[in-house]
Structure formats: structure tokens, C-alpha cells
Amino acid sequence: MARRGLTVLVVGSGGREHALVWALQRSPSVERVLVAPGNGGTAAIAENLPIPATDIPALVATARDYRVDLTVVGPEEPLARGLADAFHEAGLLVFGPTAAAARIEASKAWAKDVMRAAGVPTAHATIVTALEEALSVLDTMRFPLVIKASGLAAGKGAVVVNDRAEAERVLHWMLVERGLGPAADQVLLEEYLAGREVSFLVVTDGTTVVPLQPARDYKRLGDGDTGPNTGGMGAYAPVPEVTPELQREILERIIHPTLTELARRGITYRGVLYAGLMLTERGPAVLEFNCRFGDPETQVILPLLESSLADLLLAAARGELHSVAPLRWRPGVSVTVVLASGGYPGSYATGYPIEGLDALPDDVLVFHAGTRRENGRIVTAGGRVLNVTAVAPTFAAARERVYAAIDHIRFPGMTYRRDIALAEVESAIKPTAPPTTGTA
Structure with missing residues (x-):
């Protein structure tokens, strides 16, 4: 049989x-x-x-x-x-x-405690629960600083503030107006770290660690990193400045110590551990941990993966990740641009027909986000609607394919950034080598 x-x-x-x-x-x-x-x-x-x-x-x-x-x-x-x-x-x-392991994302306050115990580099933060307490802490901090809701806020719970007046408005919104609900039962007032962000994802069964290609996402709504934070408006992979040496440093100073500390607390972590990092002058530091695949990072990482995703995830779930052969990656780079509904990340209308999806070239992938099928048509059904993705030898070629495809797609209010991966084109840095496997 x-x-x-x-x-x-x-x-x-x-x-x-x-x-x-x-x-x-x-x-x-x-x-x-x-x-x-x-x-x-x-x-x-x-x-x-x-x-x-x-x-x-x-x-x-x-x-x-x-x-x-x-x-x-x-x-x-x-x-x-x-x-x-x-x-x-x-x-x-x-x-x-x-659920115990997922607290690494569900409670930023708890994650800070894990990082402190593990000696993982991260920004200093003070945790507050009331406005009066928060205003007192502000007296001891320098601007800019970051105000973060501790709980789950769909990627929109962190705000960089540049002065006290702005900080007071954000704190009032989180702690008094309850703009983020229970996600802001605890709020972190955090040191601002300067540098460039990187999303570093690994698949792990708690012992063996298999890094994926590093990626960089774009959180702000508008070009030039302007406008409000979103769930992510685009991404690319790999990240040129994440060299093999830097990958090893991230594994040795951040990923392995975190998994070891979780194990010390009786938690075997199986799944994706996603470290949102800032590459600072002093080296990589953790901005936050997530307990799942990134969005939109997944939409640029997986098109580069030649190995079987099912075999990788199955081995991790079974605790047999050590048996998986080194991952094989396609050469080149991957770029994705998010097409969003007008008004996102605020209120927006849905139900608009999406035109042009049947006119796209074969060298472009379109991953649907906020869509549904209605009377034989694809219509909008969310804030982030589509991810237009291309793999190419260079960032310039990948961008050209993506934005040429976007020209064919139409729905009322469609908005997107036009600068995804543009900095990499302008700097013309070659992609980095694929990551390697390690053990905790």
C-alpha cells in the first residue's frame, strides 16, 4: 500500500x-x-x-x-x-x-526579564502601570525614547517619542484612554537605540537552531519611514550587512542564551523564535522577540528557500531538528511590497474588487492578506490587502519586477510605499551568504 x-x-x-x-x-x-x-x-x-x-x-x-x-x-x-x-x-x-514560551512576545515585560537573566543585549526599560508613575519616570529619561505596550498589539504597540509633550500624549492614550486595551496594562518606557533594524528568525526545537535568511521590514506607513506604525508595509531578504560573522554573533550572544534561559525556567521552545534586532554601534541588540513567523518577512524568506519547508517544520515539532540537512537557498534577493487599503492603519472600507491580478507576469508572486472571494471575484477584506513579491539576482531587478507588477493592480484607495529596498539599490551592496545551523 x-x-x-x-x-x-x-x-x-x-x-x-x-x-x-x-x-x-x-x-x-x-x-x-x-x-x-x-x-x-x-x-x-x-x-x-x-x-x-x-x-x-x-x-x-x-x-x-x-x-x-x-x-x-x-x-x-x-x-x-x-x-x-x-x-x-x-x-x-x-x-x-x-503559551508559556509564547510569553516571549505576549509580555514584553516578561521578555525583558528573560533577557536580563540571560545577559542578552537589549535596551534599558522601566515598566509602569499608571500615568502618574510613568510621568515620574519620564523625568529620569532622555529623548527620544520608545513607549511600548507590553501585551499583543498587532505590531502597533511601540511609539518613538521625541519630546515630553508627545510622550505624555501617548502615555495618556495607552494608560488612561486605554487605546490599546489590556495590551497596555503594563507599559515599557524604553531607551531609544539608534541603528538599522533586522528581523532574525530561527527554527528551533529547543536544542538545535536553524537560522533562516535575515530580513528587513518597513513598519512605517509612508516613504522615508514617515507616518504611523503598521503591521509592516514591505520587506526584503537577505540583509547585506548581516555577514556570516554577524550571524554567528547573533546566535552566540542572543539566540542561544535566550533558549538556555527559557530551558532553565522549564520551557522547551519549539517553533520560530524571531528576534527583532537593532544593529547598533555596540553590536546587535534586541528590540523585541516574537514567537512566530514574521509578516511580511515570511513573504520574502520562503521564496528563497529551496529545501522542503514541511520537512523542516515537522522535524522541529518532533524534536528531531538535528536530523535535518543544511538548508538550501536560492541565489539572489527577494523583495515584497504591501498594497494596503486607504485609511490603514486606521479605519478603512472593504469589499472593493481587485483588478489586474490575472495580468501579472510569471516571475512575480502575489500573496494575499486581506482578501476574500465574493461572487467569483477577489475583493478587499482587510487593511493590508496584498503582498507583491519577486526574486531576482539584484535588489534593483527585484524592485523593478515588483513595482512593474503593481502598475497592473488596482482597487479604490490602494496605497503602498515606493521605497522598499531602495537604500540597498543605492548602496549596491552584494547579498550575504546563507545562514548555518547551530545548537543551543
Whole structure:
């Protein structure tokens, strides 16, 4: 009897999840991919299931009913709510950390304590819970500084403030007006670190660490890093200044000590550990940790991956990552640009038909984020709508392909940045070498 191929369930509905589905479908060991709930793009290449990403009992039941071999969790919220724990209790294999491990993202205050204990370089921060306390701490700090909600805020909980008046407005909004709800029950007043940011993601089973290509995302809405913070308006990979030597330093000074400290606390971390780093004059320092694949970083990392994503994630979930061969990467670079709804990250309208998706060249990938299928058409259904991605030998060529494709796409209010990876074109730095595997 022929052996059945893997059935994989992907949890989530964004561009990251579309990229995960796309990469898993390319894995030879995978026979069937399910997505809960998915979006208009995943519906074309997988089976969408109308189950919210946070409905953990329904996801457990679905994994049983469909004989799912591996569940891959995209967003942070179900992980923080204990999705992986529920799957473990049900005897189901899942790629993603437990709720205890997911606190590395769900509580920035707790993550700071982990980093302090592990000796991991990070910005100094003071944690406050009330406005009066926060205003008193401001007297001791220098501007600019960063004000961060400790809890989950969809990538929008950190604000750089340049003077006291601005700081007081943000603190009042978080602590008194409750603009971020319970995410700001604790607020961090944090030292501002100067430099360039890097997203450094590793796949780990708690012992073995497999780094992915480093990426850089663009958090601000407008060109030149202007406007409000968003979930991310574009990204590219790899990051030229992250040399093999710097990769080793990040692993030795940040990733391994963090996993060791978590293990000391009785936490085995299995999943993606995503370090948001600032490359400062004193070396790399952690801005924050995330407990999942980045969005939109995943949309540029996975198109460069030649190895089987399914085999990698399955080995990590089983605690057998040491058995995986070194990852193979495509040469060249990857660039993605997010097309967003007008008004994002504030209020925006949805339901607009998206035109031009059938007129795109074969050398461009479009990962759907906020879309749905309606009466045979793809319509907008979120703030970040599409991720237009291309792989090419150079940043200039990748940018040219992406922006040429964007010229074909239309929906009312469509907005996007025009400077994604532009600095790399202007500096004309060659891409770095692929990362290597290590152990904690």
C-alpha cells in the first residue's frame, strides 16, 4: 500500500499564511494543505476551512477529523492563548511554542526579564502601570525614547517619542484612554537605540537552531519611514550587512542564551523564535522577540528557500531538528511590497474588487492578506490587502519586477510605499551568504 503524503493544517488568514501554504504545497512530502480560516488567495491553492484562528477546540477537532499530520500556526494570538498546549494534550503534532514560551512576545515585560537573566543585549526599560508613575519616570529619561505596550498589539504597540509633550500624549492614550486595551496594562518606557533594524528568525526545537535568511521590514506607513506604525508595509531578504560573522554573533550572544534561559525556567521552545534586532554601534541588540513567523518577512524568506519547508517544520515539532540537512537557498534577493487599503492603519472600507491580478507576469508572486472571494471575484477584506513579491539576482531587478507588477493592480484607495529596498539599490551592496545551523 502506498504511503499517504502529509496533511498539513495552517492556522491564520494573512499574507504570512498564504506564503506558508505556498511553500508547504511545494514540499514533496505534502499531499494536502488545509487553512483555517485562510483568505481569497489560499482558496486557490488549498482548502479553506471557516474556523477562526482563535477557536482552539474547533481546530483540535478539525485536526483529528482530517487526520492532520502537522499543524503550523501563523499568528501569535492563538499561541498566546494555548493552542499548542491543547494540541499536545490531544496528542497532535503542532509547530509553534506553548503559551508559556509564547510569553516571549505576549509580555514584553516578561521578555525583558528573560533577557536580563540571560545577559542578552537589549535596551534599558522601566515598566509602569499608571500615568502618574510613568510621568515620574519620564523625568529620569532622555529623548527620544520608545513607549511600548507590553501585551499583543498587532505590531502597533511601540511609539518613538521625541519630546515630553508627545510622550505624555501617548502615555495618556495607552494608560488612561486605554487605546490599546489590556495590551497596555503594563507599559515599557524604553531607551531609544539608534541603528538599522533586522528581523532574525530561527527554527528551533529547543536544542538545535536553524537560522533562516535575515530580513528587513518597513513598519512605517509612508516613504522615508514617515507616518504611523503598521503591521509592516514591505520587506526584503537577505540583509547585506548581516555577514556570516554577524550571524554567528547573533546566535552566540542572543539566540542561544535566550533558549538556555527559557530551558532553565522549564520551557522547551519549539517553533520560530524571531528576534527583532537593532544593529547598533555596540553590536546587535534586541528590540523585541516574537514567537512566530514574521509578516511580511515570511513573504520574502520562503521564496528563497529551496529545501522542503514541511520537512523542516515537522522535524522541529518532533524534536528531531538535528536530523535535518543544511538548508538550501536560492541565489539572489527577494523583495515584497504591501498594497494596503486607504485609511490603514486606521479605519478603512472593504469589499472593493481587485483588478489586474490575472495580468501579472510569471516571475512575480502575489500573496494575499486581506482578501476574500465574493461572487467569483477577489475583493478587499482587510487593511493590508496584498503582498507583491519577486526574486531576482539584484535588489534593483527585484524592485523593478515588483513595482512593474503593481502598475497592473488596482482597487479604490490602494496605497503602498515606493521605497522598499531602495537604500540597498543605492548602496549596491552584494547579498550575504546563507545562514548555518547551530545548537543551543
